[in-house]
Amino acid sequence: MSDSMILLLAKGAWETIVMTFVSGFFGFLIGLPTGVLLFMTRKGQVLEHKTFNHTISIIVNIFRSIPFIILIVWMIPFTRALVGTSIGVEAAIVPLSIGAAPFIARLIENSLIEVPGGLIEAARAMGATPFQIVYKVLLPEALPSIINSASVTLITLVGYSAMGGAVGAGGLGQIGYQYGYVGYDVFVMNTVLILLIALVFIIQFLGDFIAKRVDHR
Amino acid sequence: MIELRNITKKFFQKTRAITALSEVSLTVPEGKIFGVIGSSGAGKSTLIRCVNLLEKPTSGEVIVDGQNLMDLSPKELAKARRHIGMIFQHFNLLSSRTVFENVAFSLELDYTPKAEIEKRVTELLALVGLEGKQHDYPVSLSGGQKQRVAIARTLASNPKVLLCDEATSALDPATTKSILALLKDINKRLNITILLITHEMEVVKDICDEVAVISEGQLIEQGAVSEIFSHPKTALAKAFIASALSLDIPSDYQERLVAEPMAGKRPLLKLEFTGQSVDDPVLSEVARHFQIDSNVISARMDYAGGVKFGVMLIEVFGTQENSLQAIEFYKSKNIKVEVIGYV
Numbered sequence: 001m002s003d004s005m006i007l008l009l010a011k012g013a014w015e016t017i018v019m020t021f022v023s024g025f026f027g028f029l030i031g032l033p034t035g036v037l038l039f040m041t042r043k044g045q046v047l048e049h050k051t052f053n054h055t056i057s058i059i060v061n062i063f064r065s066i067p068f069i070i071l072i073v074w075m076i077p078f079t080r081a082l083v084g085t086s087i088g089v090e091a092a093i094v095p096l097s098i099g100a101a102p103f104i105a106r107l108i109e110n111s112l113i114e115v116p117g118g119l120i121e122a123a124r125a126m127g128a129t130p131f132q133i134v135y136k137v138l139l140p141e142a143l144p145s146i147i148n149s150a151s152v153t154l155i156t157l158v159g160y161s162a163m164g165g166a167v168g169a170g171g172l173g174q175i176g177y178q179y180g181y182v183g184y185d186v187f188v189m190n191t192v193l194i195l196l197i198a199l200v201f202i203i204q205f206l207g208d209f210i211a212k213r214v215d216h217r
Numbered sequence: 218m219i220e221l222r223n224i225t226k227k228f229f230q231k232t233r234a235i236t237a238l239s240e241v242s243l244t245v246p247e248g249k250i251f252g253v254i255g256s257s258g259a260g261k262s263t264l265i266r267c268v269n270l271l272e273k274p275t276s277g278e279v280i281v282d283g284q285n286l287m288d289l290s291p292k293e294l295a296k297a298r299r300h301i302g303m304i305f306q307h308f309n310l311l312s313s314r315t316v317f318e319n320v321a322f323s324l325e326l327d328y329t330p331k332a333e334i335e336k337r338v339t340e341l342l343a344l345v346g347l348e349g350k351q352h353d354y355p356v357s358l359s360g361g362q363k364q365r366v367a368i369a370r371t372l373a374s375n376p377k378v379l380l381c382d383e384a385t386s387a388l389d390p391a392t393t394k395s396i397l398a399l400l401k402d403i404n405k406r407l408n409i410t411i412l413l414i415t416h417e418m419e420v421v422k423d424i425c426d427e428v429a430v431i432s433e434g435q436l437i438e439q440g441a442v443s444e445i446f447s448h449p450k451t452a453l454a455k456a457f458i459a460s461a462l463s464l465d466i467p468s469d470y471q472e473r474l475v476a477e478p479m480a481g482k483r484p485l486l487k488l489e490f491t492g493q494s495v496d497d498p499v500l501s502e503v504a505r506h507f508q509i510d511s512n513v514i515s516a517r518m519d520y521a522g523g524v525k526f527g528v529m530l531i532e533v534f535g536t537q538e539n540s541l542q543a544i545e546f547y548k549s550k551n552i553k554v555e556v557i558g559y560v
Contacts, residue, residue, distance in 0.1 A: 122367075
């Protein structure tokens with residue numbers, strides 16, 4: 001393999017990692033509060049609110065049903081307004097974050113549902129405010145499960161970012177697409193695959209490791 | 218200290234309303250331990266949840282420490298709840314926190330300074346007998362230890378009232394005893410008023426001053442423990458007492474039992490002691506006055522709320538005439554006598 005090819009792959013791998021983790025971060029920034037709100041406004045919960053819950057739920061479902069490849073294109077005007085361009089890593093992070101957020105919101109909601117109701121009741125009986133219930137009871141108790149959700153999300157984002165590569169997002173996906181699909185260079189294509197597989201394995205391993213460390217159940 | 222006035226709670230399911238509590242009123246005086254006993258589904262859990270408004274009553278008034286909780290805003294209610302402790306059947310400890318951090322929880326809610334939390338938690342863990350466990354996670358504790366942590370946690374905010382929701386129902390008998398002793402100790406030492414719900418008469422007998430019997434959402438009987446034990450009015454109260462005091466005739470006696478007196482057979486008596494019975498050494502008195510020997514076959518005597526009560530199965534050795542006189546003697550002491558038969 002030529003030096004320039006190694007450099008290209010290294011750059012691609014770095015771009016994929018940046019896209020995955022940065023959009024994962026922004027995805028959580030939007031998805032986590034949304035998931036918490038989805039849970040807290042559910043029937044029988046502390047902030048029960050039917051209309052509010054249904055509205056968010058519908059928005060989440062709409063965004064979850066848009067195929068990612070279409071979401072990228074559909075969001076181009078918004079992306080351009082936000083980061084000034086519609087190609088490259090920065091531009092890809094916008095639809096990736098928006099694509100991941102509703103997915104994360106549902107995962108968070110499900111993690112919170114698993115927290116035993118008695119704990120919320122005990123906290124209410126001790127005079128905890130809804131906000132205290134969220135950050136002192138719900139999130140710490142659901143942490144192992146939330147970390148598992150984070151691994152699932154990041155792995156999904158690795159796939160999404162590769163998909164974005166096909167429309168100019170950069171990263172390993174774009175290299176795989178150009179050298180594999182367009183040029184049919186088997187060697188480069190397989191190297192890209194191996195790098196992607198390695199990335200997924202590392203994320204899963206780290207996720208499992210951390211989840212286990214914080215789990216005292 | 219706790220006063221419930223005409224509490225009614227209805228749950229609405231799609232088209233129908235289920236009445237969980239109807240017109241329940243009770244008063245728990247300061248420093249007392251009040252027990253509510255009932256079978257599952259009788260509404261006792263709903264009742265205790267109404268006291269700190271975890272369930273909001275459909276109508277009625279909840280007054281704790283002179284404050285009508287129904288009038289408070291959510292913020293004021295959260296504040297009022299800090300002075301109403303509560304412990305649960307399944308402990309409800311946070312699995313992500315150590316014993317220390319669990320006890321510190323209610324103090325954190327009030328933004329107590331770190332140094333003060335440290336001091337208070339150490340004190341409380343000593344009070345419930347869990348020194349040296351502060352760094353353990355709940356998963357490694359036994360049921361009794363978990364309930365002790367829960368008690369320490371709820372005492373941290375200096376409550377005036379403690380609500381116990383089936384607090385010993387998930388524990389074995391020996392652990393139940395130790396937790397009840399701890400509750401009694403807290404009641405005496407810290408002058409905390411306790412309202413507890415249970416389905417076990419043993420619990421009521423062990424620590425309560427007053428008791429109410431709940432059935433189908435209504436309090437059907439209430440009064441001092443000694444009064445209910447000695448004079449149960451309702452069938453349900455009697456059934457609960459009987460469950461704490463059951464006495465069966467051993468099977469080999471059962472086989473030899475005949476209904477009518479026969480030569481060579483001796484009467485088998487069941488003596489029932491209630492709060493009305495004269496507290497005298499009756500067995501030895503009978504032996505002295507009537508030359509009767511008594512063989513105690515089985516007995517279950519207890520002492521609750523200042524009165525002795527229970528049942529005793531005895532085999533009587535003596536002439537028929539003396540036996541009859543002995544029976545009259547027992548009756549004169551307000552002891553209920555039943556001739557089961559002759560063995």
